[in-house]
Amino acid sequence: MKYSSFEYALYGELTLLLRGPDVGVCLAHLQQQGVPLRFVRVRGAVGYCNISLRDFDVVYRTCRSRRVRFRIVARHGLPFWRKRLWRRKSFAFGAVLFVCIIYAMSSMVWQINITGPKDEEGVAEIQDAAKTVGLYVGQAKSRLPDPATLQQQILSHAPDFVWVGVQTTGSVTQIQALPKVEGIKKENLKPHDIVASIPAVIRQISASRGRVVVKENQYVHPGQVLISGNLSGGAKNVPAAGQVLAEVWYTSKVTVPLKVKQEGLTGASVKRDYLCVGPFKLRVWGFAEPHFAATYERDERTEWKIGSFVLPVQWQNTRMYEVTQATENKSVQVAKQTALRLAKEDVETKTGGESRILGQSVLHPQVAHGTLYETVLTRVEQDIGVAAPTSAP
Structure with a gap:
């Protein structure tokens, strides 16, 4: 009967060191009994061989009957691995927990990048719209709809945008938004006047439509009519238009x-290394606390990927520099x-x-x-x- 390599790994394998004058005879008798032996080596009264753990009882009885002593040199296979892991239950539990955490982190959204809006108000509008439809940091990717549906939902809550694109790569979601183009403002065609907005002294006034009612070097107060839409001679009122340049005073x-305090680097620094799992950081190196009065930190973070998938586990190097303060008169x-x-x-x-x-x-x-x-x-x-x-x- 022979065992395959898989069976040796599944049921276990032992490496034996045999000693005695009848080592060769004992090995021959084991082969006659049908016990598979691997890697057999015999040198005088010393021999080595590998046996399956299932044949250990037969080997034990045969060696005792032939007065051959043996010692187990090495143990291989799943039964021994399982026993070693059981002795180190905390390590095994930690390894399994680590794999589960990585899987859970990779199935969630941990970063949202928004491009396209011209100002912070537009970015805030897209963020609020995404949060309303369920796209936010910490959300499970399985709970999000398909990208086309998600784009339409965000766009329905962002009236100032004409198009929104959503792409999720790993745990990072990229939102591209195209704001609406403001149309040309319609000219006010209703009859109106041009009045002063603030107190000032007129320097130059020109009317393209309407009647000028003030003069240069004249002081005007807020609300005073500068260009009137009421035309003389009983003509129909018109929307006044023109430019009124005036001298205005501002007090600041x-x-x-x-004495101005300035900061500079001395060159002294301390390095720290972190293992980043999602938003959490675990310090693994650089536990010395610097005795700096003031510090400046510079971070460098990896971007490990598997293809286009960004791994949720990254490595971050942080260097803390000593900062000195100087006073400039x-x-x-x-x-x-x-x-x-x-x-x-x-x-x-x-x-x-x-x-x-x-x-x-x-x-x-x-x-x-x-x-x-x-x-x-x-x-x-x-x-x-x-x-x-x-x-x-």
Whole structure:
């Protein structure tokens, strides 16, 4: 009777070391009894052979009857593996649990990337729409509908977009969205006036439609009619249109510190390695805690793939650098120039960039506690006209 390699692995195999003057006779007698022997080697009174665990009783009786001593040198096969694993139950349980965790992590969505929207509001709209239909970080991929249905569901909850594409690779979902193109704004054809939006002094006014009712160098207040849609001579009212450039004053209160703290790297660093499973990180190397007053961290993460499938298990290297702080003293003259620049940026923010700086004046400069305080008056030229309902003649 012979055993296959699979049967040896399934039922177990023993490697025996035999000693005695009748080793050769004992092995020959075992073969006569039909016991399969493998890798038989005999050198005088010493012999080696491999037997199946199922034939151990026959080998034991034969060796005793022939006064041949034997010793088990090695054990192979599933029964011995099972016994070793049972001795290390915690290790076996951990290995099985690790495989289960990897499988569970790979069947969930752990990252959602959104491309296409031009601003944060568009990204937030797509995120809310995806969350409404059930696509969010931590969701099981098996609970999501097919991509075509998912795209239509997201698009139905995002009215500002004309097309949405969804592609899931591994545990990463990519959403591409195409926003709607804003149409040309329709011109207001109803009769109306052009009035002042803010107090200013008129510098230049030109009307393409309507009647100019103010003069250059005239001070106007908010709501005052600049170009009227009421034409003289009893003519029909028209929608007034034109450009009104006026001088406007803006006041900005600016604070500039004379001492500025700057940070720099000393070169000292500490390295740490993490095993990343989904959103969880397990530190496996670099347990020393740095005694740095301040640190700067730089991360480098792998992107292991099997084909196009991104594995949920990655490796991350983190290096923590020591940071030193230095103080830079700024002169009052440089601080004043910085204050003028900050005031200019403040005015450009208020006017939306559609203005021209005419001049700047510094009011009430003061240096106290290492800080420069200034009130800057900025003169700008901008269009102050806005549409308003036509007033009664």
